Amino acid sequence: MATLLHIDSALARENSVSRAVTASFREAWEAVHPDGTVIHRDLAAEPVPHIDAEVYGTGFVPAEERTAEQQSAAALREQLIRELEEADAILIGAPLYNYAIPSTLKAWLDHVILPGRTSGTENPSAAGTPVTVVSSRGGSYAEGTPQEGNDFAVPYLTHALGTVLGLKAEFIVPELTLARVVPAMSGLIEAADASAASAHEAASSLGRELGGKLAGATV
Incomplete structure (x- = not known):
């Protein structure tokens, strides 16, 4: 059975x-691969702690000399890395907040x-894993718009996921998501709905395609 990290x-x-x-x-993926496993991390409901000096320094301390706090930090990081490494596919929701x-x-x-493990080597441990990123935007950052060039989420994730981790990244970018709540954007509601519909269609298509391939490969 294949595993989707969501x-x-x-x-x-x-x-x-x-x-x-x-x-x-996810629904499309599960429909064609009902026996697959889904690991869902909701980073808003259960955020992982930001790396502080204690966590950063843990890697330089022998395991037998680590404090209880360092052992806990190391265990969490190992769990997160193993989830990445063991996933057959990854799905990430990454809305644009303050341009990033x-x-x-x-x-x-x-x-x-x-x-030395997931990055910085010729063969990163999760290299080649397909990752689908849904990067939603409240406005439009397309070519020719006033905000062109101010989206730093897609470029960053392209580098972090693709170049650094070696994943195969695919982006779905629904725009104008604030059209229904910002009065000044009311004239863009139709365009926003079209963008959302296109994003759902692309997501369902990719979910079915990827789930089907993985289901066939694990039969």
Whole structure:
């Protein structure tokens, strides 16, 4: 059976476009691979701790000399890394907050990017794993718009997930998600709905395709 690692990082539990689109992917994946395993991490509900000096220094302390706090930190980091390494596919909801990714998602990445193991080697331990990223945006950052070039989430994740971790990244980018709640954007509701519909369609298609391949490979 294949394993899908599903990560959501949107603060909102309801009316979140990124959560809705990742749900479309997951539902399609589970429909064609009902025997598969899904590990869901909701980083808004249960955030992983940001790496502080204590956690960072744990890697330089022999296991038998670590404090209880260092042992706990090392165990959590090992768990997060193993979830990454053992996943057959990864799904990440990454809304654009203040032009970048949520801090909770950055904290997760700080834990799983480990030089000499998941990065910084010729063969990173999770290299080649497909990852689908749903990066929703409240406005539009497309070419020719006033905000062109101000989306630092997709470029960062392209580098962190693709170049650093060696994953095969695919991005789905629903835009104008604030059109229904910001009066000044009311004229963009139709475009927002079209963008959301396209994102759901892409997510469902990728979920079915990937889930089907993995189901066939694990029969």
